[in-house]
Amino acid sequence: MKPREKGWLKEYLEFRKELLKDLTTETKRKASHPEYSLYRVIQPTGLMYGQVVGDINIPESEHWNERDRMKILLAESLLSSSLLFQEKPIKTPEELSGIFLKTLESISNFYNNIFPELSIPTKTLFGRKKTVMELAERILDKRIEHTNAFEGNFWASFFHNTLLFLDVFIFGQWIHTNADKVVADFFRYEREELRFSVVKVIASAAHANKEIAYEEKKLLEYFLQSTDLSHERKRQAIQIFEDGIAVEDINLPSENSWILKKFFLEVAILTLWADKKVEQSELDYLKSFCHYLNFSEEDLENSMIAIEGFVLEHWSQLEHLQNKQDYHEVSEQFIKRIAKIAERNKGRLVKEIHEHEDVMNLLRKARSNELTLDEKEKMRQELIQMLKTLPTFVIIALPQKFLTLPILLKILPRNLFAEGVNTDAS
Structure with missing residues (x-):
């Protein structure tokens, strides 16, 4: 094809x-x-x-x-x-x-x-x-x-092409309407309003620590180049970015859908990632933004997991991002977040293990023998499938390539396998 x-x-x-x-x-x-x-x-x-x-x-x-x-x-x-x-x-x-x-x-x-x-x-x-x-x-x-x-420039691609998501979102509404002129006029207006809302979210997040980094200034430049905003709207965008905008003044539509709010939250998170570190003041901002979106701190944690997992899975392809984030730091943070979820759901995971005879057999074998490469891979796949049964991962995709067997054994609670595991996975 x-x-x-x-x-x-x-x-x-x-x-x-x-x-x-x-x-x-x-x-x-x-x-x-x-x-x-x-x-x-x-x-x-x-x-x-x-x-x-x-x-x-x-x-x-x-x-x-x-x-x-x-x-x-x-x-x-x-x-x-x-x-x-x-x-x-x-x-x-x-x-x-x-x-x-x-x-x-x-x-x-x-x-x-x-x-x-x-x-x-x-x-x-x-x-x-x-x-x-x-x-x-x-x-x-x-x-x-x-x-x-x-190609290769994460931030330029992000703000030029992320608007394709808004196409998908608006299309999801469009297909349930009778497309007359009034409806078409409404959706054209919504298209412009939502694109401008992205500008306001970027500006608000960029001012979270009261200091606009060079990288964050470039974000606005990238974004304005990608939109068809009118001259007046572009002027407003530049002004908003220079002055900043409070969360409560962003004025996102009150009837926002869950996935649209998720999109705005993850735009804000990635904006804060642009200058390498997410400081405490920026984390406080994200919590405030979540409250504004009627999201909980768990929603924020899930979005952080989703973004970190995506980045780790495709690290080698995101060349420009490698200059801004430290792989070890991102991976350790991601592992800690997943480990917390696994610990909270230990009872469910224990039940899953005991219901999977293949895993139990591999665990028994691992006590006295080293597993073969095929057996290690089978165990890895089975453990990922078990993690997928947890409520968090019904919505969030897990990074398949990143989750090696050694990493999975770091994520899962230490006493999860009652009889111990000796996979020599490294």
Whole structure:
């Protein structure tokens, strides 16, 4: 599959059909709120942070450039948003195909109405009416052409391309409305307001320690370059950034969804990360911001875990970020956070271990023999699956590659394995 060639969208849907269908099952629909499920789909990909480093399990994807990957992630996020909010489970291939076509039509209508600068004709030069697939493919091509490529520069990519998340969020609202002119006008207004809200969140977070670092000043520059704000709005943004803005004056919409509030919180966290350290005054700011969003400190902790886990999983790909954060410091902080959650849920984990015969057998063997590489890998995978049963990790994805067996044994409570473990994992 080649995202730069015509027909890529049809190939993508065919390849991803089973994975996308899985989002609509009765079990998945009842497991958690659709917004939690959407966060779990989008956050590990990096789309919320303007990154395209998440794993894309499609043949030849290692040969794609940044925009190819971004296009596929945007298409998958828009389709996932539509499927997760389906009222009924999809039972047949025909129903799934019908939902795909309806969603693709909604994608075309959405961008044509809300992003008039991307609008495309519905007919060819020879008067043939374009198919739903052709229209959706071309408009997604154009949307990605309007982004900026900054391979290797985390912060530039973050503030140029993180706005794609707002596309997905607004689209999730759009598909449940009758798209008349009044509705389209509302969503165009919301698009501008939400983009400006990101500016205010950045400014507010940057002033948290009463000192604007050079890196934080660059963030505004990156962001303003990426938006289509009017001259007056850009002037206001610069003023807000120079003066700062109190949390209570940000005036985010009062009916914010959970995933949108999560996005704003994680924008604030990453803004504070820009100058290397998160100081106590900045942590106090984040707690205040959480209170403003009606989030608890547990929500803040979960977002810190989500961001740290994402960064650790893709450390080698986030070259620019390596200059700003210390890998050891980030990993130790992440391990401490996960260890606290594991300790709080020790009873559940003990129960899980005793219900998994494979793990128990490996533990028994490890008491007297060194495990083979295959056995260590099996144990690693089993322990990760057990962690995934904890409520926190129903929503937050765990960094699979980062969680080696030695790290897992540091995370899990020391007395979790009553009979002891000698895996010689290092």
